[in-house]
Amino acid sequence: MAAISTVGALLAASHAQAAGSDSERLAHGKALVELNCSRCHGVGESDESAHPEAPEFRTLAERYPVDALEEAFAEGIVTGHPDMPEFEATPQQIEDIIAYLASIQRN
Numbered sequence: 632m633a634a635i636s637t638v639g640a641l642l643a644a645s646h647a648q649a650a651g652s653d654s655e656r657l658a659h660g661k662a663l664v665e666l667n668c669s670r671c672h673g674v675g676e677s678d679e680s681a682h683p684e685a686p687e688f689r690t691l692a693e694r695y696p697v698d699a700l701e702e703a704f705a706e707g708i709v710t711g712h713p714d715m716p717e718f719e720a721t722p723q724q725i726e727d728i729i730a731y732l733a734s735i736q737r738n
């Protein structure tokens with residue numbers, strides 16, 4: 632289970648840094664999920680998930696409080712993804728993806 636502790640360490644490290652403006656981070660996070668996640672998940676404000684079991688990202692807050700998205704994201708990536716290839720992200724990438732996910736929640 633080395634992958635789990637690695638992701639935990641990356642998330643912990645990500646709190647220590649903040650680079651770029653908010654809009655740069657959102658654009659970067661959006662580009663990352665379009666590249667890595669959109670073949671299964673709906674990643675925008677209105678697109679449907681291509682994979683029948685993958686939740687649209689804008690609905691994640693229905694299952695998790697937005698504050699818990701970061702944790703849900705890490706756990707979802709490592710435990711909830713039978714069909715998903717391993718995705719290795721840098722702390723900055725994780726930070727940007729989470730900022731983007733938080734920005735598209737419907738509620």
Ligand code: HEC
Pocket residue numbers: 664667668669670671672682684685686691694703704706707708711712713714715716718728
């Ligand atoms: C090959 C298909 C596939 C790809 C690519 C994929 N996912 Fe998923 N994802 C799924 C499926 C299927 C589920 C539902 C799994 C379940 O409910 O057990 C899911 C669930 C999730 C969840 C919710 C987990 C939970 O516990 O409810 C999150 C968050 C998530 N994915 C994030 C991502 C992110 C971020 C990416 C891109 C880095 C990504 N996924 C790429 C298929 C994929």
